[in-house]
Amino acid sequence: MKASEIAGGPQRGEILCRLSDIKDGQAKEFSYRSGDEMRNIFIQRLGMQAFAYENNCPHAYLPLNMKAGIFTEKSGKYFICQNHGALFDIKSGQCLGGPCSGQSLTAIEIDLKDGNIIAR
Numbered sequence: 001m002k003a004s005e006i007a008g009g010p011q012r013g014e015i016l017c018r019l020s021d022i023k024d025g026q027a028k029e030f031s032y033r034s035g036d037e038m039r040n041i042f043i044q045r046l047g048m049q050a051f052a053y054e055n056n057c058p059h060a061y062l063p064l065n066m067k068a069g070i071f072t073e074k075s076g077k078y079f080i081c082q083n084h085g086a087l088f089d090i091k092s093g094q095c096l097g098g099p100c101s102g103q104s105l106t107a108i109e110i111d112l113k114d115g116n117i118i119a120r
């Protein structure tokens, strides 16, 4: 699945998508231009919850995933960076092991209301 574009980046109160748009255990990717840079974020669904982060590993600032919408390792319990194998807690974004241990993914603040995922 191709990343959806958000013109101008996520705006407070903007509905980014519905939780039901994301398969459980998978993520939806978004991209937007911020000044001269393209920024990429993803929203991971975990049951009836969702967590959003910049798609940028704190180790070498590369995208975490190589396959669209897939950010977790096989068990689905952790995000994995496909570059050098760092593992991250899905709920906090903290690196639990690997070359960026102790660092965190950059969280994107979202709310989940009436099935909508909304930029905070």
Ligand code: FES
Binding pocket: 057, 058, 059, 060, 061, 062, 081, 082, 083, 084, 085, 086, 098, 099, 100
């Ligand atoms: S770029 Fe993610 S672990 Fe190296």
